[in-house]
Amino acid sequence: MVLFLGPWSVGKSSMVNYLLGLQDTPYQLYTGAEPTTSEFTVIMHGEKIRTVEGIVMAADSSRSFSPLEKFGQNFLEKLVGIEMPHKLLERVTFVDTPGIIENRKQQERGYPFNDVCQWFIDRADLIFVVFDPTKLDVGLELEMLFRQLKGRESQIRIILNKADSLATQDLMRVYGALFWSLAPLINVTEPPRVYVSSFWPYDYAPDTSRELFKREEISLLEDLNQVIENRLENKIAFIRQHGIRVRIHALLVDRYVQTFKEKMSFFSDPELVFKEIVEDPDKFYIFKSILAKTNVSKFDLPNRDAYRDFFGINPVSSFKQLSAQCSYIGGCLLEKIERAITQELPTLLGSINSGKNPTLSSCEATGCGEKPKNRYRRN
Template identity: 40%
Template sequence: MAMDALREVMPPSSLPLSNLPRQDLKQVWAIADFKRQGFLGLKEFITAIQLVSLAQAGHVPTNDLLNAEVDLENLKPPVMEGLDVLLAKKKFTPKTNEAELNGSSQVQPSPTAHWFTSSKSAKKVPLSSVTSIFDGLKKLYIQKLKPLEVTYRFNDFVSPLLTNSDFDAKPMVMLLGQYSTGKTTFIKHLLKSSYPGAHIGPEPTTDRFVVVMNGPDERSIPGNTVAVQADMPYSGLTTFGTAFLSKFQCSQMPHPLLEHATFVDTPGVLSGEKQRTQRSYDFTGVTSWFAAKCDLILLLFDPHKLDISDEFKRVISSLRGHDDKIRVVLNKADQIDTQQLMRVYGALMWSLGKVLNTPEVMRVYIGSFNDKPVNEAITGPIGKELFEKEQDDLLADLKDVPKKACDRRINEFVKRARAVKIHAHIIAHLKKEMPAMMGKAKTQQRLVDNLADEFGKVQREHHLPGRGFPKCRAL
């Protein structure tokens, strides 16, 4: 009700002026829109107005300003040039809307919320003007990108069609590593409790992919059920067959951390060829699918298991294209002394350099992420201080995941749009090369045998980047 009144009072064509510098107004918006939604709700709008009032009083708008000792009860409304004229033109009569009083949720009022709750607008604002960035991406996808994907069958070659749940899903963090490197213990350390179906032990215990997400109660949902639920973004996993879905489950539990992020616990990677033949599903393909959906990928290593097996090498290679999401964690580092830690760190960097083949040095966090105190008898006071700083850095990186979720979705949407564009040009070129009447089978075989040359023709004709084309070996 208050927001409608404000929009009626302050139409876009004649917004009142606070006479603050543009830099201060930019900072006020950045602080108020902390969810990066692209619009302000009632609570966020009140925060913005409070910051404007404090800025006019001489304070510098910062994140800690509202948490400081500021008397918000007696804070005066900001001075807005032209607001008195607009208020004089509009006559509001306070009315009580019974439907609004019996609404589904009640927002806790701020100390200065009475500034904005005295009137109601009779004019309705169109929904398109208050949409979020995620809704905008959904609209763009349905109207512009999805018809192109359907026409050129992008879902059959590259990636399944996106659904509403893919846009609305919470940010995901996936943990990868060999067995007993502390993946499940890491999640337990963050949640300060165990999730349903968690098993921890020195031997390989987690034998399935487990999505740990927020829910009304503690329960485990089988993979076949999760894959067909419309409100969950896991319908694409049905392409990996029933053998995989039987090794997939969702663990729900009420937790404040899970309201902002979802964690993906994975089976431990064992030694190469033997383990590959024992799996009944495409392990590398599943990790690659989750890597495309996740916002952060944590590779966990144990100081006593630095060797990278064949299967682990394939898994890391499947993460190509998602290098900005990868973080390396050297877990259980309190089991060795400082001198050994230095040598283990060097050996880990050497092993990763052989697999990743990138000139950049990957960020490696060192610590012992469990609920036990650091073993000072081994690490010493220097090691304890190092572990605390590394843990703070990693936790800060994890806290940034929900904040950067909007930017990540936009980035992934742009990458998908470019992939669809290249795919459409390829299909259109191959169709144009096919004869109208006779010799279709022979021409089709010739095109398949010379895909690299055909890709080169498409690239030169449409001036497309070569790195965006699919690998011929994968086809």
């Protein structure tokens, strides 16, 4: 799944039309200078070209969109699917989203826009955040969006679209201004890749950096191809990463429960005892004991304050120790997740890599040959 996000009228729908070669066909996504996309549009593979209503997509259990029903009927009316027999869509699904309008509140949309975006973000393999060089203002809606993208930085690609609408010198200034605007929102050592071009099937404006734009487009197609090729490996690596977090969480909760039981006596007040533990876990070596006894990295440990909130909602008395979660036939839960992290998932990853057929180079895969040429661009 490739997700397109960004402010209104920055060229998200035009970019989808361009990648699929839909421009000037009856099936192109509607585009314009004003905010035109008001729906979440899912473009997917099908035997014939047809439109699928959101209520049908949510009701069809064979599709992966049935969980979207939880966002209400108002949202399902703003969800539409388009099926078409396209070679690229056999390997990827595109999701075009309504543009962010800074002065519009969530309740004005009639459905929880940010929650819906989060649902798609959690399932996307690649996220294109598209900007127009003539309007780079960053407001509250965009700040909220980048907060939702936290932890997904490796999947984000920034697109500075409509780049041929500016002279080269102005474009350089805009490029710097974009990084300056986004720096507080993307707090990572290595910023996301930025592609600078005009992603639509018309020739570039004269007296602009045509060769640069062409190379940027080819790089983006190579990037997209690489993500598709590595999809299974990325999924397995993501599951393993999540498994490591679950294991650390289980070990920490177990340590809290064990410490609570050790400190409790017949005359103790349970609330006061546990409050002392949760307020100052270092006094009871909660986190240090996890590092000492297991192969957990100190950089993977969660924030200590998070467990004050966690146990505020989930009483410590509702948890059993991990040692009590073992059975003769089923084994221990912690051993199962440990085995999955250290043996099963790495073995699965290795088998996929070893069983892979030799792939064409990115240029051969995208048909660019020795002289880079855009197959959709008109001469």
